[in-house]
Amino acid sequence: MKILVAIKRVLDANVPVRIRADGLDVEISGARMSINPFDEVALEEAVRLKECGSASEVLAVALGAAVNQDILRHALALGADRAVQVEAPAGLQPLGVAKLLQAVVAREQPDLVLIGKQAVDDDAGQEGQMLAALLGWPQATFVSALQIENQALQAVREVDGGTETLALPLPAVVTADLRLNEPRFIKLPSLMLARKKPIEALSADALGVDLAPRLSVKALSEPPARGAGRLVADAAELVECLQIEGRRLEIKELS
Amino acid sequence: MSILILAEHDGQALKPATRRVVGAASSWTLPADVLVVGSQAVAREAAQLAGIRQVLHLECDAVPVAEELAPLLVELMHEHSVLLAAHSSLARDVLPRAAALLDVAMIGDAVRITGPASYVRPMYAGRLLAKVDSRDAIQVVTVRAPLFTPVGDAPAVPIQTLPALTGSATTRRIAANQQVSERPQLASARVVVSGGRALGEQFDTLLAPLAETLGAALGATRAAVDAGFAANELQVGQTGIVVAPGIYLAVGLSGAAQHLAGMSDSDVIVAINQDPDAPIFKVADYGLVGNLFETVPAVTRAIRQLQERQA
Numbered sequence: 325m326k327i328l329v330a331i332k333r334v335l336d337a338n339v340p341v342r343i344r345a346d347g348l349d350v351e352i353s354g355a356r357m358s359i360n361p362f363d364e365v366a367l368e369e370a371v372r373l374k375e376c377g378s379a380s381e382v383l384a385v386a387l388g389a390a391v392n393q394d395i396l397r398h399a400l401a402l403g404a405d406r407a408v409q410v411e412a413p414a415g416l417q418p419l420g421v422a423k424l425l426q427a428v429v430a431r432e433q434p435d436l437v438l439i440g441k442q443a444v445d446d447d448a449g450q451e452g453q454m455l456a457a458l459l460g461w462p463q464a465t466f467v468s469a470l471q472i473e474n475q476a477l478q479a480v481r482e483v484d485g486g487t488e489t490l491a492l493p494l495p496a497v498v499t500a501d502l503r504l505n506e507p508r509f510i511k512l513p514s515l516m517l518a519r520k521k522p523i524e525a526l527s528a529d530a531l532g533v534d535l536a537p538r539l540s541v542k543a544l545s546e547p548p549a550r551g552a553g554r555l556v557a558d559a560a561e562l563v564e565c566l567q568i569e570g571r572r573l574e575i576k577e578l579s
Numbered sequence: 580m581s582i583l584i585l586a587e588h589d590g591q592a593l594k595p596a597t598r599r600v601v602g603a604a605s606s607w608t609l610p611a612d613v614l615v616v617g618s619q620a621v622a623r624e625a626a627q628l629a630g631i632r633q634v635l636h637l638e639c640d641a642v643p644v645a646e647e648l649a650p651l652l653v654e655l656m657h658e659h660s661v662l663l664a665a666h667s668s669l670a671r672d673v674l675p676r677a678a679a680l681l682d683v684a685m686i687g688d689a690v691r692i693t694g695p696a697s698y699v700r701p702m703y704a705g706r707l708l709a710k711v712d713s714r715d716a717i718q719v720v721t722v723r724a725p726l727f728t729p730v731g732d733a734p735a736v737p738i739q740t741l742p743a744l745t746g747s748a749t750t751r752r753i754a755a756n757q758q759v760s761e762r763p764q765l766a767s768a769r770v771v772v773s774g775g776r777a778l779g780e781q782f783d784t785l786l787a788p789l790a791e792t793l794g795a796a797l798g799a800t801r802a803a804v805d806a807g808f809a810a811n812e813l814q815v816g817q818t819g820i821v822v823a824p825g826i827y828l829a830v831g832l833s834g835a836a837q838h839l840a841g842m843s844d845s846d847v848i849v850a851i852n853q854d855p856d857a858p859i860f861k862v863a864d865y866g867l868v869g870n871l872f873e874t875v876p877a878v879t880r881a882i883r884q885l886q887e888r889q890a
């Protein structure tokens with residue numbers, strides 16, 4: 325079984341977000357970039373499936389500028405066998421990404437596509453579902469536990485108010501929640517080894533995919549700051565304040 | 580053209596978010612139809628939502644999986660130009676699939692609708708707001724329901740019954756675990772008591788009594804959930820549920836950006852933390868610096884006393 329994992333390069337989740345001078349995007353020059361944490365979890369899951377004998381090959385795919393090489397090296401160090409870098413213009417949108425991945429899937433014929441449930445930059449959370457739609461494959465989204473047996477998947481999904489378990493045949497698309505696993509720490513020898521593994525380059529042009537943007541960002545802004553709060557001395561004073569707010573908000577337990 | 584709203588329910592009744600999505604639909608001046616995939620009782624309840632044109636009803640026991648529901652939405656969109664839903668796990672699963680089948684983009688988690696194809700939506704865990712325009716002829720949109728005004732009831736509109744699905748999906752739902760609780764639903768509660776990693780094994784013993792006195796839902800940080808102190812469906816934040824209650828009581832949690840993403844639209848934020856420099860105090864309206872193992876029981880007691888005095 326072959327697994328394709330799509331990974332995205334994003335501003336590291338722990339660094340401040342600054343708006344670019346033109347106000348239309350985020351300033352990433354000089355900022356620390358990382359593999360999207362959800363995609364790293366997807367990749368870790370794929371590597372574990374290979375390690376336990378359920379999968380035979382793990383392919384990591386990144387779309388965008390050549391700088392994606394760094395996250396592909398990371399993916400190879402984590403345990404991917406091969407990497408594909410699809411060079412594409414900046415500003416890809418979810419539907420365009422899904423179409424590019426569809427073209428890569430047509431070339432590579434994986435049995436399973438694993439991908440993060442969302443990216444921490446645009447927080448769109450659409451990629452896996454859109455790709456599954458275009459491929460006509462079943463999907464399991466927001467997955468926190470995954471099993472493969474006899475060419476079929478069993479996936480536990482995190483849904484509002486609880487969980488549910490789906491059984492689905494392969495090929496399929498699975499999107500990973502952070503709780504699916506904890507990615508391993510990459511050791512230096514794996515990093516060295518990863519330098520020797522191949523990264524194949526493709527171009528979006530050659531894949532002949534319509535990437536026309538559907539959405540345009542008109543402006544970015546920071547959300548209005550909340551007014552300065554007030555520190556209270558003790559529980560009694562806190563409850564007095566709660567009562568005042570409770571009356572204003574018509575909360576019967578506090579009125 | 581018109582709007583198609585995907586209703587949400589728990590099998591028996593509409594979820595409060597649906598009333599707010601219908602409220603959001605008034606941003607367009609278009610007729611709105613509500614799609615109920617569920618029981619007759621829910622369809623009848625939906626028929627009384629104020630301001631809608633009709634209910635489209637597909638009768639079934641359990642909501643079909645995305646693989647089956649998305650093609651239905653696509654078919655219904657021949658007659659509609661906007662597909663609208665709450666930013667729930669159901670819609671986040673099925674709407675992107677429907678959008679791709681329709682060959683259109685999807686706008687997720689809109690916090691404002693500023694024109695027929697213009698929206699404001701958060702990015703980067705709510706640290707930025709983006710004003711986004713769509714060029715597509717069909718708009719597929721989820722909204723952050725708590726930020727929109729709910730509609731009330733009105734005389735019932737007609738219910739149009741849809742033909743049953745053919746059952747073409749290859750996916751089967753083999754288990755569903757919905758946590759039943761006496762407490763209000765987290766997504767729509769007026770008061771939320773939320774705990775972080777600091778609660779440890781005492782998450783429930785300390786916070787449940789406080790939540791009970793306040794008629795509140797319980798929430799949690801990812802750290803508290805990952806450590807096994809709280810159930811996963813309680814997680815508030817970028818990757819959990821987004822809430823905007825009247826009062827959000829944040830206990831023993833630091834206020835990481837990913838957590839704030841899920842609660843910073845709350846009306847009043849109250850923080851209890853022993854570290855005066857914890858980021859949660861930057862967004863809190865009221866802060867109590869102290870050891871939660873002492874202050875939480877004290878707050879619970881003080882509220883009970885207050886309630887006894889009033890009774």
Ligand SMILES: Cc1cc2nc3c(=O)[nH]c(=O)nc-3n(C[C@H](O)[C@H](O)[C@H](O)COP(=O)(O)OP(=O)(O)OC[C@H]3O[C@@H](n4cnc5c(N)ncnc54)[C@H](O)[C@@H]3O)c2cc1C
Nearest residue numbers: 775776777800801802816817818831832833838853854871
């Ligand atoms: C991609 C990504 C997505 C994420 N999504 C989410 C999400 O959806 N929701 C979420 O919550 N997090 C999310 N996180 C995690 C987030 O970054 C934080 O790690 C998490 O919110 C921290 O949880 P916490 O505040 O409970 O723990 P901590 O940050 O450890 O805070 C504990 C707090 O308790 C206080 N404290 C300790 N002891 C006491 C005491 N005795 N009395 C009073 N106060 C005390 C401390 O001062 C501290 O402020 C995400 C992270 C990533 C990378």
